[in-house]
Amino acid sequence: MRQSQSKSHRRFHREVGSWLFLLPHLFFFVLFVAIPLVFGMVISFFNWSLLSDNVFVGASNYVRTWNDSRFWPVVQNTVIFAIVSVPLTIIVAILFAHILNKKRFGQLWLLIAFVSPAFFGSVGILSSWKWIFASFPSGLANYYLNKTGFINGAVSWFGSTGVAWGVIILVTIWWIVGFSILLYMGALQRIPPEQYESAKLDGAGPWKRFLYITLPWIRSVLFFDVVRQVILAFGLFDQAYILSVGGPAGTTRTMVYYLYLVGFERQDFGRAASISWFIFAIVLIFAVIQLVLVTKSIRSTEG
Amino acid sequence: MTSTVAINKKKLSKRITAVVVTILLWAFAAFWFAPIFWMLSTSLKSTAVAVIQTPPEWIPENPTLENYKIIFAPSGGLSLIRATLNSVIVAVGSTLATLALSIPAAYALSRLRFRGRMLVFWIYVAVLAFPGVLFLVPHFFIIQGMGLTNSYLALILPGLGGTFGVFLFRQYMLDIPGELEDAAWIDGCSKFRFLISIVIPYVKPAMLVLGLMTFLGSWNSFLWPLLILSKSDKFTLPIALIRFSAGWGDPYRGIGPMMAGAFFSVAPSLIIFVVFHRYLMKGISLGSLGKE
Numbered sequence: 001m002r003q004s005q006s007k008s009h010r011r012f013h014r015e016v017g018s019w020l021f022l023l024p025h026l027f028f029f030v031l032f033v034a035i036p037l038v039f040g041m042v043i044s045f046f047n048w049s050l051l052s053d054n055v056f057v058g059a060s061n062y063v064r065t066w067n068d069s070r071f072w073p074v075v076q077n078t079v080i081f082a083i084v085s086v087p088l089t090i091i092v093a094i095l096f097a098h099i100l101n102k103k104r105f106g107q108l109w110l111l112i113a114f115v116s117p118a119f120f121g122s123v124g125i126l127s128s129w130k131w132i133f134a135s136f137p138s139g140l141a142n143y144y145l146n147k148t149g150f151i152n153g154a155v156s157w158f159g160s161t162g163v164a165w166g167v168i169i170l171v172t173i174w175w176i177v178g179f180s181i182l183l184y185m186g187a188l189q190r191i192p193p194e195q196y197e198s199a200k201l202d203g204a205g206p207w208k209r210f211l212y213i214t215l216p217w218i219r220s221v222l223f224f225d226v227v228r229q230v231i232l233a234f235g236l237f238d239q240a241y242i243l244s245v246g247g248p249a250g251t252t253r254t255m256v257y258y259l260y261l262v263g264f265e266r267q268d269f270g271r272a273a274s275i276s277w278f279i280f281a282i283v284l285i286f287a288v289i290q291l292v293l294v295t296k297s298i299r300s301t302e303g
Numbered sequence: 304m305t306s307t308v309a310i311n312k313k314k315l316s317k318r319i320t321a322v323v324v325t326i327l328l329w330a331f332a333a334f335w336f337a338p339i340f341w342m343l344s345t346s347l348k349s350t351a352v353a354v355i356q357t358p359p360e361w362i363p364e365n366p367t368l369e370n371y372k373i374i375f376a377p378s379g380g381l382s383l384i385r386a387t388l389n390s391v392i393v394a395v396g397s398t399l400a401t402l403a404l405s406i407p408a409a410y411a412l413s414r415l416r417f418r419g420r421m422l423v424f425w426i427y428v429a430v431l432a433f434p435g436v437l438f439l440v441p442h443f444f445i446i447q448g449m450g451l452t453n454s455y456l457a458l459i460l461p462g463l464g465g466t467f468g469v470f471l472f473r474q475y476m477l478d479i480p481g482e483l484e485d486a487a488w489i490d491g492c493s494k495f496r497f498l499i500s501i502v503i504p505y506v507k508p509a510m511l512v513l514g515l516m517t518f519l520g521s522w523n524s525f526l527w528p529l530l531i532l533s534k535s536d537k538f539t540l541p542i543a544l545i546r547f548s549a550g551w552g553d554p555y556r557g558i559g560p561m562m563a564g565a566f567f568s569v570a571p572s573l574i575i576f577v578v579f580h581r582y583l584m585k586g587i588s589l590g591s592l593g594k595e
Contacts, residue, residue: 017494018415022423025408025469032464033430036441043440104325108577113332116576117339119583121523123541124565127548128342131558138357140341174335179587186588221588231434238525242545256436256526263440264530273440283434 044273054270061274070250071275074258075282077165081254082233082286085169089229090222092173093180100181101188118178122238129171130243133157158244161251168239168252175239176232180225187221188214219298226290234283255279339569346370346566350559370563374547381535383564386543393458393539394521400459401468401517402510409472410498414484424473427466439530446531453534461527462520468513471586475509476502512586515579519572540568 044062047055065071096114104110117125132140135156145151158164191213199209215222237256244252253261255275263272333340340361345353347366374383411417412424442461451457479502487497503510528539538546544564548557576583 015417018411018417018420021407021411021415021494021498025404025463026423028404028460028463029427029466030464032442032445032461033438033466034464036438036445037433039445040437040441043444048444099328104328106325106329108580110328110332111580112573112577113336115580116573117336119519119523119572119576120569121541121572122525123544124342124569125338127544127561127565128338131345131562132338132341136354138355138359140359143357143359174338182584182587186584189588227432231432235434235436259436259439260526260530264443269440269444276437276440279436280434287432 040273040276043270044277046270047268048270048273049267050269051267057270061271062277064271065274065278071258071278073251074253074255075278077251077253078234078236078255079282079286081165081169081236082230085172086226086229086233086290088169089173089177089180090225093177093225094184094218096177096181097184097188101185115178115181117175118182120175122175122242125175126171126239126242129167129174133167133243135159158252159248161248164244164248164252168236168243171243172236172239176229180229183221183225184218187218191217215298222294222298223291226294227287230287230290231283234279234286255282339566339573342562342566342569345558346563348559350557353559353562354556370559371567373560374564374567381538381543381546383540383543383547383567385536386538386540387567389455389537390522390540393455394518396455396459397462397521398514398517400463401465402514404463405468405472405513406503406506406510407498408469409476410502412469413473413476414479414502415494427469430466431470439527442527443530453532453537455537457531458521458524458528458539462517468517471513472506472509475506479505508582509586511579511582515575515583516586519575522571544568 045056045058047057047061100107100110100114134140134142135154135158137143137146137154139154141157142151142154145155146153155163157167195213195217196209199213204212235256236254237260240246240252240254240257241260246253246257256279259272259275259279262275263269341359344361344363347363347368347370348356348360349367349369352365377385412420412427438461446452446457446461451460483501484497487501492500523541524539525541528542529545532538532542535543535546544561547564548561
């Protein structure tokens with residue numbers, strides 16, 4: 001009896017000792033992750049502002065967002081952006097990862113060119129891209145595309161919706177693909193080369209080798225990257241804010257951009273919080289759909 | 304005799320193909336990286352020349368540092384030197400604090416046994432999937448409630464609850480051989496001493512990776528500083544650059560200084576990448592894969 005008591009006492013001490021290592025981080029986790037999640041939920045049920053008193057309004061922020069004629073176009077923009085940019089980025093990344101995994105003379109230069117932009121800040125690189133896509137004839141894109149005959153006359157790149165989105169997608173892939181390249185390079189290096197050799201002997205072409213060997217081997221990284229990129233795509237803000245300033249006529253506004261306008265320009269924080277939960281729901285739905293699609297496509301090649 | 308010639312010929316043509324492919328790749332890489340070259344090139348021209356010049360001059364005929372002089376001269380209460388200093392303070396502070404918090408937490412979650420350990424771990428993993436936008440509004444009011452608007456802490460604190468670092472360190476720490484631990488217990492080594500003398504040297508590569516990524520993340524951070532900073536003396540470099548460009552009115556009228564500022568903000572990231580790319584590659588693939 002006594003012994004067991006001192007034993008549990010010792011155990012208690014040991015556990016408290018272990019918790020102490022976790023506690024400092026846990027403190028910040030609770031303060032800046034757990035509490036904000038609850039707090040954000042609370043704010044979304046209030047008419048919350050900086051100056052006047054906060055009034056409980058029930059679900060009316062959600063209803064207003066749901067019925068907001070400016071919200072759904074913004075959702076549509078972001079969803080289309082995600083549907084186009086996520087698969088493209090992944091394809092480009094896997095392609096580059098294959099190329100970069102072969103040791104070549106000047107390997108570092110190739111890595112700098114294709115990978116390093118992912119580590120650059122948005123303001124720096126986006127202002128350079130904005131300058132390249134300047135609307136006047138001496139703008140770099142206009143000049144060269146005129147010279148090569150792809151376009152005739154100066155294009156106002158951010159003057160029409162479709163073109164502006166094209167530029168945003170192009171620039172986004174250029175910017176973020178490097179991180180995914182690194183992911184796939186690491187994954188590809190783990191595939192035993194004998195697998196390819198025996199497949200080659202069996203007469204499997206490059207496409208078949210990719211489907212039946214590469215894809216299953218990089219599956220876990222692919223999952224990780226899909227989720228990461230979906231979250232990233234739905235967080236799209238900097239590109240729209242800096243390149244097109246949401247224009248023309250608000251048609252390149254994204255969900256986060258809209259949240260920024262409602263919350264921080266118009267200071268309707270309750271509604272902004274409700275928008276953030278809409279975004280969360282949409283991201284969740286999307287991540288699940290993408291994962292199911294990826295799993296299915298891999299299953300079908302395995303089965 | 305003829306057969307060896309044929310083989311040599313085959314070898315030779317293979318080598319030529321390899322060389323050609325490599326050269327083509329270099330050229331394509333130069334094309335891909337052109338926006339950075341163009342940024343640097345424009346920053347060395349006077350704006351009047353840069354805006355009207357055709358054909359585009361990639362290597363400026365009359366290079367000038369005038370733009371760099373402009374951006375470092377304080378104007379309207381905005382100083383890029385001050386902003387750079389702010390960015391460095393916030394980035395270094397974030398990095399050190401993240402490391403100091405994540406390492407012991409990862410140690411507890413990977414090497415120590417206590418009730419609730421796995422629960423905490425799974426909660427930590429689950430929140431990795433939450434988009435950052437959920438936190439903007441509540442963080443804004445928490446920081447405001449703490450009276451920290453327009454402070455360095457406003458930029459450092461909210462990131463410290465992040466769990467990616469804990470997750471990454473845990474991956475590394477699971478690798479520490481159990482025998483090492485047993486030997487240490489027998490020697491009467493305390494948990495704290497084990498952490499300092501065995502675990503930390505073991506995870507040094509991860510410290511470098513997470514340190515670099517935290518530093519760059521903070522250095523590049525845009526939306527949050529944009530929301531929480533209203534006083535120019537606390538502006539970080541990206542915010543100061545955006546405000547600078549707004550002050551020039553039509554952005555192309557100030558394109559020379561803007562590109563100088565852009566290059567100045569990108570250069571540290573480029574240098575970090577060149578020096579540490581090997582560690583970044585290793586750390587990133589480990590963070591995504593875990594052990595297989």
